[in-house]
Amino acid sequence: MSHQYQDLIRIFNHTFSASMNTQLVKGGDEPLYAPADDNCTFHQIIFAHGYYASAFHEIAHWCQAGEKRRLLEDFGYWYIPDGRNEKQQKKFEQVEVIPQAIEWAFNVAAQRKFHTSADNLNGYQGDLSGFKAKVHQQVLIFIENGFPSRAQQFIEALTNFYQTPYPLTALQFGENVGNSEKEHEYETF
DSSP states (O other): OOOOHHHHHHHHHHHHHHHHOEEEEEESSSOEEEOOOSSOSSEEEEEETTBHHHHHHHHHHHHHOOTTGGGSGGGGOOOOOSOOOHHHHHHHHHHHHHHHHHHHHHHHHTTOOEEEOOOOTTSOOOOHHHHHHHHHHHHHHHHHHOOOHHHHHHHHHHHHHHTOOSSOOGGGGSSOEEEOOOGGGSOBO
């Protein structure tokens, strides 16, 4: 299956540009969510280097963010960079379960392998398999009770484009996961 980041941009922008005034934009080294302002009339989800994983992760945060958070740069979230201690890492993992569960669904919808990420190479590693299990449990909750509405819209658009069976089922979330720590390990297209 061919995965081109340009397709991902088209799928997202076709789905949300008019209705949510939000566009997916390929960026450089760091991802960023930038709300509309005097310099740009639309909200931007800027993902790193054309990486699908970066795009899916940033879109997942956008799908979870409420209306007020979508008016703040990077949704107003705190972020302590790589090198977090045990307490900081546990808090990071708590807030990452839902977006990574949504991100996993995007990957399944696009027929790509998903990698959970603790994003802390130079700090406390913790229980990566436990974190992965929490993300998987959240996926199962979403399958049972429904994904957030924007996530559901995007999942539908992805399954349509990539001809993935829909609706997504728990069986699709079995072996389609690994652990990864570095964004640059992901394929670029």
